[in-house]
Amino acid sequence: MKNLKSLVLVGWAVALTASMQVSAEIGGVQSLRGAEELDSNNAAEEMKRIPRDRATFERDYLHQPPLIPHQVRGYQVDLNSNKCLSCHSWTNYKTSGATKVSLTHFDTRDGQQLSDVSPRRYFCMQCHVPQADAKPLVDNSFKSVDALSAD
Amino acid sequence: MARQKKGFLTRYKDMLLSPSSVAMGLILGIGFVAGIVFWGGFNTGLEITNTEEFCIGCHEMENNVYQEYKSTIHYSNRSGVRATCPDCHVPKDWTHKIVRKIQASQEVWGKLTGYINTREKFVEHRKEMALREWQRMKESDSRECRNCHDFEYMDFSEQGKRSVKMHSTALASGEKTCIDCHKGIAHELPDMEGVEGWH
Numbered sequence: 001m002k003n004l005k006s007l008v009l010v011g012w013a014v015a016l017t018a019s020m021q022v023s024a025e026i027g028g029v030q031s032l033r034g035a036e037e038l039d040s041n042n043a044a045e046e047m048k049r050i051p052r053d054r055a056t057f058e059r060d061y062l063h064q065p066p067l068i069p070h071q072v073r074g075y076q077v078d079l080n081s082n083k084c085l086s087c088h089s090w091t092n093y094k095t096s097g098a099t100k101v102s103l104t105h106f107d108t109r110d111g112q113q114l115s116d117v118s119p120r121r122y123f124c125m126q127c128h129v130p131q132a133d134a135k136p137l138v139d140n141s142f143k144s145v146d147a148l149s150a151d
Numbered sequence: 152m153a154r155q156k157k158g159f160l161t162r163y164k165d166m167l168l169s170p171s172s173v174a175m176g177l178i179l180g181i182g183f184v185a186g187i188v189f190w191g192g193f194n195t196g197l198e199i200t201n202t203e204e205f206c207i208g209c210h211e212m213e214n215n216v217y218q219e220y221k222s223t224i225h226y227s228n229r230s231g232v233r234a235t236c237p238d239c240h241v242p243k244d245w246t247h248k249i250v251r252k253i254q255a256s257q258e259v260w261g262k263l264t265g266y267i268n269t270r271e272k273f274v275e276h277r278k279e280m281a282l283r284e285w286q287r288m289k290e291s292d293s294r295e296c297r298n299c300h301d302f303e304y305m306d307f308s309e310q311g312k313r314s315v316k317m318h319s320t321a322l323a324s325g326e327k328t329c330i331d332c333h334k335g336i337a338h339e340l341p342d343m344e345g346v347e348g349w350h
Contacts, residue, residue: 053311070313074223076335081343083335085350087313092348097316117350 032137048132056099057131060144065127066099072130077123084124085117197252203235209262212236215273219339226337239295239337240284247294278341285330293329300329 026038036042050071057067075083087096105121106114143149157165199205207213217236220226225234242248267273267280288295302322307315321327331348334340343349 053313070311074336076340079342081335081340082350086348089350092350096313 048134050130050132059148060142061148062145065129068125068128068130070130072125075125077125082117082122082124088124089117197248200252201237201241201248203237206236211262211267211273215267215270216338220337223337234299234337238298242291242294243298247291277339281334281338281341282346285334288330289328296329296333 026035028035034042050073052071054069056069059066072083077083085101086092087098088101090100092098093100101117101121105117108114108118109120207217225239227233242251261267265272267276302318305318307319310318317327317332321331322329334343334346334349
């Protein structure tokens with residue numbers, strides 16, 4: 001009886017590990033994640049760098065928020081201060097030589113114009129982002145509209 | 152025998168008026184050694200208060216400004232050279248250091264009375280403390296920045312376009328000093344309303 005019991009237990013353990021192995025397999029399916037099994041980790045990508053300063057980026061579509069062509073490490077944008085506006089605001093853009101904030105940023109969502117940047121447009125990096133020196137992960141055949149395409 | 156008849160005061164007066172050369176040397180010697188001990192001790196004590204361990208020995212500094220500082224370029228960067236609290240907040244040369252240390256006694260009083268002993272109090276007083284420090288740096292033409300960052304040795308070809316533009320004009324002419332633009336590089340900023348150049 002005791003022997004039978006331990007035999008059942010061993011059988012259980014074997015079945016359990018086998019089923020765990022099955023659930024960890026990807027069944028030969030490749031994805032963006034590669035062919036790595038689920039229970040192991042891919043080698044980490046190298047960290048991407050953001051170049052210090054570069055020429056402004058062309059827009060790819062109308063109403064695209066212009067991209068940030070410089071580093072923004074440590075730029076504080078919160079209730080207390082807005083580092084971006086210390087160069088890009090209408091009061092400061094002339095001395096800093098930066099692009100000034102678009103007039104549309106002074107409008108509330110009801111179209112009412114305020115005397116300063118509207119709270120809904122205050123957090124610059126919700127829309128405007130810097131670009132790392134990363135290559136596209138997948139091929140992309142997107143073409144800009146005629147007005148914006150170079151050729 | 153005759154000497155013993157003299158009174159205590161007279162004997163004392165005689166001793167002062169004509170000290171033996173040994174006594175003279177002894178006094179000078181003791182004075183010299185004591186001088187070294189006290190001066191050395193004083194400066195060593197001063198140096199102990201001039202370390203980061205001392206600064207963040209109080210929770211006011213460790214839990215607020217130090218935590219904010221740890222993610223900034225002056226704490227963690229590619230080359231591993233870093234600035235500690237006193238590198239920026241205490242002048243290096245002796246005279247200015249002593250002046251700053253005496254001013255800092257007010258901060259000891261602040262510690263004793265619990266002026267900023269909670270996060271709320273710290274945030275409430277952040278602006279006045281920041282303004283005081285910016286004022287100090289402005290008055291000294293950012294002396295503590297310039298201990299490491301010397302304008303003479305800035306290579307504009309190694310700087311970003313935006314940096315060159317500002318450094319070659321406003322900084323070169325002496326119209327602006329480091330702290331005028333580089334606020335909030337090591338700690339979080341307070342409400343910047345009313346601060347020149349800020350929004």
